[in-house]
Structures are given as C-alpha cells and as structure tokens.
Amino acid sequence: MGNDVADQTYRQVMTVDPPPATTPFEMATREFVFGEVWRRPGLSRRDRRLVTLTCVAAADAPQPIEDHVYAALNSGDLELEAMLEFVLQFAVYCGWPKASHVEMHIRQQWARIREQRGEEVTPWPMLDNDTLGPNDWDRRIERGAQEFADVNLVPAPQPDSAYMHAGILNFVFGHVWQRPGLTRRDRRLITVASVAIDDAPMPLWSHVTSALHSGDITKAEMDELALHFAAYYGFAKAEALSATAENAWANRPR
C-alpha cells in the first residue's frame, strides 16, 4: 500500500496533516493503524471513534487523548452532546478518575476548535435536574430491572447488595443506559471496549454475548471491533475479546 493512501486516511481521521514517520513505531502507526485498520469497512468511522476514545481514555495517554478528542469533535463525527454522554458511559465502566481526565481534555479541545473557527467560547449550558430521570425510587428500580433485562438478555439481579441496588439497578441501568444522546448500540460499543480493557471474564462474556445475541452488533462488526481494539489496546487483551466473541457466536440461539 502506498504511503499516500495511509496519509490521506490519517488526514481524514485526525483532521490534521500527518507528522513525519521515522521510527519503526511511527511507520507502523501510519501503515498498519491508519493504512489498514481505519480504512477497513464493517464499522463506520464514528463507531471506530467510540472504540478509539474508550481505549485512549482508558490508557490514560495524554497526547492520544488530546488528538482523538480534537479529531472526533473537529470532524463533526461526534457532537459535543454525544461526546459528553460518552464520558458518563465510560465513567461507569472504566471508573470516574479517567473519565474526569478525558472530560477535562474535551473542554480544552472544544474551546480550541471554537477559537480556531473564530467562534465565541461560551460556557456549556447547564443541564436541568429533570434530565436525571424518575425520582420515584420504586419506579426507578423497577425500570432499572427492565432495562437490565433488555440490555443483558437475562433477568435482573436481586437488590441484595449496595452494588446491585444503589449501583446497578438504580444508577447504571435505572438511569445511564436510558439517557438520550447515544443509542443503545453506541453504548454497547463503548461498553464492549471497556470490559475488554478490564478483562474481568464475566462482564466481558455477558456484554459481548448480549451485544451479539441482541443483533445490535453483528458478528462481522464485532470482528472489526476486535481488530480495532487490538490496534489501540494491544493484541494481548484483544485475544480474550476475540475468543469470547467466537464463543458467544457459536452459542447464539438459533
């Protein structure tokens, strides 16, 4: 493959000119990551951004976070609202501290893009407390159990621990997964990448299985996700994701 195609893909994805590539790592980044992975069909560029953002935010790698946040906003592939929903979904699966870090970078890059465009850098609008969902606790837990079942394709757990009650039923499925701004499929892309990073076996199995069995993510899309994930979070962890996907697909209901 010629360098030109890889450079062109770099420009489209990163929205800036490629820097010179002189080391083996930089050349492989250009040839493999941009020249091959990002150019593949099967996942949209927006889908690949959600996976990439999850990986760079989890890897806590300052320059890649900055570059990919900038590119996602600057390309228009992700609107600010979707980007901020990404942060909350990511916080749930990879933890608050890294989410806080990536949101700081979103503020900076959003302001930088506004300035570059000669637009006013205004404060982000305040969110209304009405967006926090029903505050009738019984109704919220009931609705959380339903959402849990809809997302995971298995019955909701009993509210018999702080984690299951206040965490899973009240907050994660009682609120976050139901928020507008990202589709359920978007949230699955972020979540599958997150659990592949964490590589706790049960969450990996359950989220990959439900993503495939629900039909929200096709097998071909999951295969692409595994390769894209390998590029950004390494072939070691990607092997567990790939094996789990094969297994979940072999055991799909027919």
Added chain:
Amino acid sequence: MGNDVADQTYRQVMTVDPPPATTPFEMATREFVFGEVWRRPGLSRRDRRLVTLTCVAAADAPQPIEDHVYAALNSGDLELEAMLEFVLQFAVYCGWPKASHVEMHIRQQWARIREQRGEEVTPWPMLDNDTLGPNDWDRRIERGAQEFADVNLVPAPQPDSAYMHAGILNFVFGHVWQRPGLTRRDRRLITVASVAIDDAPMPLWSHVTSALHSGDITKAEMDELALHFAAYYGFAKAEALSATAENAWANRPR
C-alpha cells in the same frame, strides 16, 4: 434528593466548594457519587478515602489524585504518616511507578496545605534504619511465613522462587504488612481495592475471602466497598469483586 445535600457532602469530602456541574458526567458525579455513594453508612469516611485513593492512584488520573490527596490530608482523616504507609502498601499491589507518582503529589499537596495554613514547609523527617524490621534472614522469613498465614488464613508458600522468597516472604509479609502506621484492616481495604483493579482471579479470591473470613471486614462493609469501588474504578471490575464477595461469603466457615 436535593442538590443541597449532595453539595454539602461534596464540601465535607473534598474540603472545597463544589464546582458547577454542567455535563452529564458532572451531574452524575454530584448526584450519584457524592449525593449517594459517599453519604451511605457502612464504611467510615476514612475507610472510603483509602479505597478512593487506591482507585485514583491506580487510574493515574492527575486531577483526581491531586484533589483526593489534598482532601484526605486537609480533612485530617489521614495523617501524613498513614498516607505514606498507604503509598508503600499500594506500591506492592499496584506497582512502584504509580506509587512514585502519587507520592510526588502527596509532597506537593502537603506543602500546599502547610502554606495555606501559614505553617512552615519543613523537610519530612528521615526514617531510621531500625524501622526496617528484624535483619536476621532466617527469623525474618519465619516471621513472614507466620504473617502470611495470619493475613491469608492459609499456610505460607515454599520459598522456591525469587518471587515467593525474596518478594512475598521476605518483603511483603516479612515486612510491609507488619509495619505500624496502618492497621491490618486498613491494609486489607487498600489491598482488596488493588486486587479488584488488577483482577487476577486468584489474588482477588484470596484477599476477599481472607478479609471476610477473618472478620476484619464484615460482609456489609465489603458490599459498601464494592459499590464505592464501582464508582471510582468502574462497574466492570466491580462486578468481579461483588461476585467474589458473594461467593466467599457463601463459603464462609460456620
């Protein structure tokens, strides 16, 4: 729940005024993390700090590390000596590089608090070599094997590898777990959070099991720990911790 209660909890925990919350992530932080998680009974605020510090240090997220180190010291919940013992315990379970990073922040925040209070910023006192424990190797390894058994509730491993001999028996249980400055229960809180982050299955199982079976951490406290951990390191890894705790509790000796 009203914003007022969440804001008040934020002030108590972080020892500064809450910033405005405008994004979904920030609102969930205020409502869920401060409005719900930190306000729950079952673990003391000091206990929650040890779990939180482990999570933010492992996540390697600069601003949260700075904020929580400042808050822990400024509130007086953790004295400098306890904080520095936390670093060593954390180094063992999450690795030296991140421990080095968090200790640098402790130096900075400790100096900042001193300055804010109009106190002199003095060098930390040198530690005496006598604090390094017994230096008769046979006695030290023997004592390490005993401490291993006391902490883990299973017999100590044979000294048949560098890791087991020079590492586990000589240093980790032969010295670190026996140091003053933190109680064994404190060290368990840090360690359980650390192994939940690492999610190597056997260490997770063994530290959760021994924390519960020893009675050092009650089942209700472990449940709170799992929820608090979910908030700071994500629900993916917390699920493995939660499931391990249920399993260990079901198999407790009766």
Added chain:
Amino acid sequence: MGNDVADQTYRQVMTVDPPPATTPFEMATREFVFGEVWRRPGLSRRDRRLVTLTCVAAADAPQPIEDHVYAALNSGDLELEAMLEFVLQFAVYCGWPKASHVEMHIRQQWARIREQRGEEVTPWPMLDNDTLGPNDWDRRIERGAQEFADVNLVPAPQPDSAYMHAGILNFVFGHVWQRPGLTRRDRRLITVASVAIDDAPMPLWSHVTSALHSGDITKAEMDELALHFAAYYGFAKAEALSATAENAWANRPR
C-alpha cells in the same frame, strides 16, 4: 508478504503450529504481529520475549500468558531461573497480584513441558536465605542508594518516607536490581515495558532516559521496543513511550 513466512515465524516464536486465522483480528495477528513485528531485526528473540511476557502478564489475558510462558520455556530462550527472576522484577513494577498469577502459569507450563519431554516433574529447589543479600541495614541502604544512582543516573532520594526507605532503597534497589539471574539490561527491558503500561509520566521518563543515556539500550533498540510494545499493549500507550524516547534521545549528554 506470503503466509508461509508468517506461519514459519509463528512456529519459531510460539513453538507450536499456528491455528487457522479466520477473523480480521486473527489475520492481523498472523500478518502484522508474527509476519512483521517478530521478524524484525534490532532486538533478539529473547529480548522480545521479555517485553512480550511483561505485556501479556500486565494485560492479565489468560490464554496469551499461557502460550507465551510455554513458548519462552519450551524454546529454551529463557531458562527457569531467568523466568522466575522476571516474575520478581515484574512484581515490583506491575504489582504483586499479576506476578502471582503469572508465576502460577509458569509452574503449570514448566510441568507440562517436562511431561511432554518424558522428564520427571520434580519440585522446584528451595532458595537459601543467603541469597537475600546483605542484612546489615545501614550497609544495605547505602548499597541501595548506590544502585539507585547507577541505574537511574541521578542521586538517590532521601529515606524520608516508607516508600523511599523500606521500598525503594531497601528492597527495589537494595536487593532486586542487584540479584543475579538477569542482567541489568534485561531488567531495563522489563522495566521500560512496565512503566509504559503504567504510564505514570515521571517513571516513564526516568527509566527510558536512563536506559538510553547509560547505553544499555541503544536508540535503535528502544525504537524496536516501542513497536513491539505497540503490538502487545496497544498504540495508545506506545505513543507515550515513543515520544518519551525521542525526547530522551534528543536530550542525551554529548
């Protein structure tokens, strides 16, 4: 590049026949990881194993750990003694729990290889307490400060915290880095990969800088390390390693 060359490299590295590659991830593993990365000059296969083992052990990915531990021992590239020293060095930089997990796999794969060869599976020999180094604390701390300076090319820190005193000066540099079984260069390879995984900025900077400025790892070798690391731990974290190496090289003493 033909499949044959990639398959042949797979056989040489993994010491078993390659499985069929059907998904994009599996094909990229074959073509990119084995067909390109492992075949490159600049680092020996043994060097690449130390980097790979660090990555798969840190990623906590069960199947890759098993496969690479088996391959490292079965190829004879790493003797059991060197492998067990790897575990202790890895424990220091990536934490005890994952080290415990990889050592369990070493026990299993070592026994499996012995059985495959029709050799007796004997218990590993016990280590003598004399191997734990000098037990005069003053002498040990003094020697640790010297080793710290030799490895890091900067003066040793003051013993003013538990981490610096009992941890860094007494144990990490007072003992681990001085153990036989691995060379200082071997320990640098493991350590550079480990700090790139952790990506705490200061340890990354200091270990990459001292590896290059000492001459223990050449710039060309570091560049290969960055690419190999990218394959196994992702291009996101590898970018920080690569940038740090460029920076350290530009600022080398001349």
